[in-house]
Amino acid sequence: MFPQPTDRLNDLNPFLALNFEPAFEQLGDDYYDTVAAAEFPRHMLRFRNDEVLQTLGLDAQTVTDADFIAVFGQFQNRQPLLAMRYHGYQFGEYNPFLGDGRGFLYGQVRGIDGELYDFGTKGSGRTPYSRGADGRLTLKGGVREVLAAEMLYRLGVRTSRCLSLVETGESLWRGDEPSPTRSSVMVRFSRSHIRFGTFERLHYISRKDLIQKLLDHVVTYYYPHLLNQQDAYLQFYRELVQRTADLTAQWMSVGFCHAVLNTDNMSITGESFDYGPYAFMEQYDPKFTAAYFDYSGRYAYANQPIACLWNLQKLQVPLKGLIDPFEMEAALAEFDRQFQTTYRERMLRKLGFEISFDQVSIDVGDELLRRTLQLLWETKVGYHDFFMALRQQFDHTWREDATLIFNQAMNEAPPEKTDAVNHLLNHWREFYHQVLNSLPVEEMEAIERRLRQHNPITVILRPEIEAVWEPITQEDNWQPFYELLERIWRSVEIQA
Ligand SMILES: Nc1ncnc2c1ncn2[C@@H]1O[C@H](COP(=O)(O)OP(=O)(O)OP(=O)(O)O)[C@@H](O)[C@H]1O
Numbered sequence: 001m002f003p004q005p006t007d008r009l010n011d012l013n014p015f016l017a018l019n020f021e022p023a024f025e026q027l028g029d030d031y032y033d034t035v036a037a038a039e040f041p042r043h044m045l046r047f048r049n050d051e052v053l054q055t056l057g058l059d060a061q062t063v064t065d066a067d068f069i070a071v072f073g074q075f076q077n078r079q080p081l082l083a084m085r086y087h088g089y090q091f092g093e094y095n096p097f098l099g100d101g102r103g104f105l106y107g108q109v110r111g112i113d114g115e116l117y118d119f120g121t122k123g124s125g126r127t128p129y130s131r132g133a134d135g136r137l138t139l140k141g142g143v144r145e146v147l148a149a150e151m152l153y154r155l156g157v158r159t160s161r162c163l164s165l166v167e168t169g170e171s172l173w174r175g176d177e178p179s180p181t182r183s184s185v186m187v188r189f190s191r192s193h194i195r196f197g198t199f200e201r202l203h204y205i206s207r208k209d210l211i212q213k214l215l216d217h218v219v220t221y222y223y224p225h226l227l228n229q230q231d232a233y234l235q236f237y238r239e240l241v242q243r244t245a246d247l248t249a250q251w252m253s254v255g256f257c258h259a260v261l262n263t264d265n266m267s268i269t270g271e272s273f274d275y276g277p278y279a280f281m282e283q284y285d286p287k288f289t290a291a292y293f294d295y296s297g298r299y300a301y302a303n304q305p306i307a308c309l310w311n312l313q314k315l316q317v318p319l320k321g322l323i324d325p326f327e328m329e330a331a332l333a334e335f336d337r338q339f340q341t342t343y344r345e346r347m348l349r350k351l352g353f354e355i356s357f358d359q360v361s362i363d364v365g366d367e368l369l370r371r372t373l374q375l376l377w378e379t380k381v382g383y384h385d386f387f388m389a390l391r392q393q394f395d396h397t398w399r400e401d402a403t404l405i406f407n408q409a410m411n412e413a414p415p416e417k418t419d420a421v422n423h424l425l426n427h428w429r430e431f432y433h434q435v436l437n438s439l440p441v442e443e444m445e446a447i448e449r450r451l452r453q454h455n456p457i458t459v460i461l462r463p464e465i466e467a468v469w470e471p472i473t474q475e476d477n478w479q480p481f482y483e484l485l486e487r488i489w490r491s492v493e494i495q496a
């Protein structure tokens, strides 16, 4: 049933014919260990990301499933495979025993956009950093990461994506999944796997020379516009602060809780990756915590900005021999403003509006946002349900008559809450009505369009994910998973 790898020669397998650029490899072996991939008993391609193939300049029609398996399941004909070395702060504690313990950097290539990308594996076998663990990824873990990355990508979050997921035919034992459970190997397509923790390790081993070399590498490959500029290192840090603040705002606006914001899961490109125990929150709840082992709520939904800020502050330690610490602090002080600006902008788009001098002012926008969050909090209406309802029910008549706003929704609050809820809702309606009326009538179309672009009609709350996992685990039925992916891809209208 499953295609098996053929003997296509290197130059016939489109992946092996790509022009690999050994950027990280050229840094030298202070930064990685050369490792071998595990040999798996079986290879079943469960997911291939044909959209990513486009970024690679490949025509999906010419890439067979067997090509995927040969390269991203069997790891044929490619060396060296590099287990990257890194440390990290995990839940606030420094851990010097990390590193790619179940993955490696398979290779790096330029996309047709001119950017350098990593193929990084997860679940590809043991390495010197496996610490007694099996080096494997559960199939469910792989499925969850595919879904998160595709959903976030669609919602305009700067994220890595999964290029492939191959089921590998082994039985794994895990404390957090009914075991034995199935195994997989995933290949991630990412801007970079250099983590904050990659720098932290070099500081820990007191190698300022290696820190500088890595910093030069990061600027050259990921911040090339800063090359030859004065203070390029400081500007890199400043831009990373900005990108990370933007990323945090992107997560928050889409109701996403990453759950494991350790410094080994923070990319120096400001891209989001490593989707383990993440969750999209059902109802607006600042304290919502996704990882069952996060007892203190350190990485709760609303703590994400402070957690990322803390991580950026920790990154100053390895950088401080090369960048003025006062300047870094000043750059970090911009985090909050950047976060607020992006969060406000994204949330107002979800409400249909654009902040600008001839549209909605910052003050009005902030007031609308405050009232919206209060309404969500008090009514406990689903976070995504609310915005989905806004998208689906929005009508031009709302501009004429405030009582028509949401007249089909949110009448289902528990009886004891009805009065308070109605009161809040009425206030919200009036304010929304006022904002609509402050704009020219021609804006109504644009508002409708924004609502379609920023509010997904499909979300992947835990029940949705479990609903596709059940048929896979019960009867090896992958259809619901593929259907969910289709719905994710169609969940928002793509901006022209
Ligand atoms: N099953 C495993 N076998 C070996 N090492 C593991 C395993 N699971 C996790 N690790 C190691 O534990 C640390 C934290 O793992 P985490 O769950 O954050 O994901 P990951 O494996 O790091 O992958 P990535 O961060 O690239 O998504 C890493 O050093 C990782 O390599």
Ligand SMILES: [Mg+2]
Pocket (backbone or CB within 6 Å): 264, 265, 274
């Ligand atoms: Mg990780």
